[in-house]
Each structure stands twice: as structure tokens, then as C-alpha cells.
Amino acid sequence: MSLAKNILLFGATGNIGTFILDAILPVRSQFGRIAIFTSPHTAETKAAQLEKLKQQDVEVITGNVEDEEAVKAAYAGIDTVISALGRNTLAQQIPLIRLAAASKDVKWFLPSEYGTDIKYGPASANEKPHQQKLKVRAYLENEVSREDLAYSYVVTGPFAEMYLDLVPGLEEAGGWDVKARKAVLLGEKGAKISLTTMQDVGTLVRNTLLHATAETRNSALCVNSFTTTPDEIQAEFERQLGGRPWEVSRTSLEKLRELEAAAWEAGKPSATVLTLRRIWTEGGTLYAKRANTIIGDPKVMGLQEVVANEIARVSKL
Incomplete structure (x- = not known):
């Protein structure tokens, strides 16, 4: 027990x-x-x-x-x-x-x-x-x-499902619109980001309960599903979907900071989203070592599965 x-x-x-x-x-x-x-x-x-x-x-x-x-x-x-x-x-x-x-x-x-x-x-x-x-x-x-x-x-870092979402009216904050074949990538090419699916959040919490040790008590357990880049995500969408080309643009870190500052100045609800995405783009999701192994190294999702799930979700809309 x-x-x-x-x-x-x-x-x-x-x-x-x-x-x-x-x-x-x-x-x-x-x-x-x-x-x-x-x-x-x-x-x-x-x-x-x-x-x-x-x-x-x-x-x-x-x-x-x-x-x-x-x-x-x-x-x-x-x-x-x-x-x-x-x-x-x-x-x-x-x-x-x-x-x-x-x-x-x-x-x-x-x-x-x-x-x-x-x-x-x-x-x-x-x-x-x-x-x-x-x-x-x-x-x-x-x-x-x-x-x-x-x-x-x-x-856990950012939720993969939310990171993929291209929000109407907030497109410069990044994301993917599968139906429109439109993507806005954040930061420089090759900049890494670690993501966790919401399903894996549940898995990781469950395993924390099942593997209570001195290492898990009174500590921060930095865990995730996988590490990738926006360009790798884009490439996976293109690989799985094929067909017509995508409209791909990029928001630089400098531009993201400008949008963030303007949103806070104007008191817009989007300010929080922009701050978080700026933190992620700066590398704020990357850990020297993730704690998955401490809690039993449970099976978590990978990039291919996450992209496939997003395509399946959109097809049902």
C-alpha cells in the first residue's frame, strides 16, 4: 500500500x-x-x-x-x-x-x-x-x-495542449492552428522547451504519491513529458498531416517582451499569458535534471503522440 x-x-x-x-x-x-x-x-x-x-x-x-x-x-x-x-x-x-x-x-x-x-x-x-x-x-x-x-x-512546466493552442487575437504569443495550417513559432530556431501533457500531470502526481521518499518530501519535483523545440513541433505536424503547406511565422523573444510590457501597461488579461510564454521562450522550462526517475520514471507521452492527439481533437470540431 x-x-x-x-x-x-x-x-x-x-x-x-x-x-x-x-x-x-x-x-x-x-x-x-x-x-x-x-x-x-x-x-x-x-x-x-x-x-x-x-x-x-x-x-x-x-x-x-x-x-x-x-x-x-x-x-x-x-x-x-x-x-x-x-x-x-x-x-x-x-x-x-x-x-x-x-x-x-x-x-x-x-x-x-x-x-x-x-x-x-x-x-x-x-x-x-x-x-x-x-x-x-x-x-x-x-x-x-x-x-x-x-x-x-x-x-510540470507548461501544459503541452495549451502551448499548442493558437489563440485568436493573440496569435503573436505562438501556437498552431491545425485547420488553417497556420503556426507562429516562438524564439530563435533551436530554442528548447519542455512540455507536460495534462494527462501526464495526473500520472506524475500519482507516482509522487506511490514513491514517497526523503527525496520527494519537502522538495520541488521538476518533471515533464518531453523536451522539444517549436521547429520540431512544426516538423511533426507537417510529417503527420502532409498535404498543403503551412503558413509559418515567428515571434522573436524581443517582440514577445514588447507585447508583454504593453499588455501589462494596458491591464489586459493576456498579460499573464504573454509573461508565461516569454519565460518559456527564455528557457525557463529547462532543468539540469528532471525528477521523473525519483518517482518511478512513469510512462509519459512523447511529441508524436501529442501532435496526433491535437490533430484528432481538431478533426472532431
Whole structure:
């Protein structure tokens, strides 16, 4: 049985939480309890989805994450908490961590870290999109006793599916439009980027639970699916699709920085996207050594499969 015996997941029906839960369920026998904490609104709007989870022996706890008594009750008998809360609710993790540390049962907390490495280098501390995650880390590392609560940060880098997406009106931020055969590549030719599929995020979190060691506790686990370049992605699309040629352009790092600065100055929501893509283009997804092997080196997707999945997805639209 896993060292993480009884698990509680916040954000289980969200974009990433769904993949985490889907990865855990096939190895259900490795755990004791699997519970999810969901809001009354979600319980009402996703009733059919939650009923299916109950049939798979998942406990569904309904409550408000801001209700401390409800959270305390949910923590009873739980040793491991996984958060998959979204970017807009990251600050809500701090009271969840405080209550976890005060609980007699909870011993391990995995905060919502999935995405860009927020401590890649000295400049990371000043990046605007990182600030809420940095506050969560600071609380875990400075305000909580390791005897009360351990932590693990599963840092995956950008999601491959989102990196491939060419957003209308934000084309200069890069991506691929399979139907229109249009691509905008970021940075110089040969500049590398590491990506992780959302399905693999679930796999990597599951394996973190199954391979709890001194190396995985109280540390950042920088993991990914594969490393490639925008030009290699383009070449793979062309190889798999053949046919008519693509319209390919490129946004330089300098241009990306200009677009980013203008977006923040104008208060545009796209500013966060541009900052993240600039960080990735600067090399902020590349690690000296990835931690996949520490958590059992699970099977993850490669470039060919990711491109094939994107082509299949678009063909269904």
C-alpha cells in the first residue's frame, strides 16, 4: 500500500484535478480512502459526474473551502491532501495548509504547483504570475513545522495542449492552428522547451504519491513529458498531416517582451499569458535534471503522440 493511504483532493472536477483523479483511480487498491472536497454549486451542476465517482468508491464531501469547520471535518482520517485549485483561487490554499498542519491526521500536502517553475532563477521572484504560488510556498516553508506537515511541489512546466493552442487575437504569443495550417513559432530556431501533457500531470502526481521518499518530501519535483523545440513541433505536424503547406511565422523573444510590457501597461488579461510564454521562450522550462526517475520514471507521452492527439481533437470540431 502507498505511504499516502487516505487522500483528499481539492479541485477534483477542474481542468487538472480531473486528470489527477483519473490517474489515481486505476490504482485504487493502493490506497485506503480517496475523497474529494467539492462546493455545493459543483455538487449541483456536476451531479452525474460525482455519482459516477461514488460508484468508483470515491467519497464526495460537499462544503465551502472557506468554511474552516467543514475543512476540519473533511481532514479527519486523511493523511495526504492534494490541491488542484485554479490560478484565481491559489491564495485559498494558505488556510487549508494551516488547518492541515493543525490536524492530527494530515501529514503531507501537495499544493497546486503544476505549471511553470516559480523558482527557476533569481528573476522568478519578481514575475507577476508567480506571486500567489510564491506566497503559498513561503507559508509552507516558513510558517509550518516539518514535524506537523511535509510538502511536495510537483512542477510540470507548461501544459503541452495549451502551448499548442493558437489563440485568436493573440496569435503573436505562438501556437498552431491545425485547420488553417497556420503556426507562429516562438524564439530563435533551436530554442528548447519542455512540455507536460495534462494527462501526464495526473500520472506524475500519482507516482509522487506511490514513491514517497526523503527525496520527494519537502522538495520541488521538476518533471515533464518531453523536451522539444517549436521547429520540431512544426516538423511533426507537417510529417503527420502532409498535404498543403503551412503558413509559418515567428515571434522573436524581443517582440514577445514588447507585447508583454504593453499588455501589462494596458491591464489586459493576456498579460499573464504573454509573461508565461516569454519565460518559456527564455528557457525557463529547462532543468539540469528532471525528477521523473525519483518517482518511478512513469510512462509519459512523447511529441508524436501529442501532435496526433491535437490533430484528432481538431478533426472532431
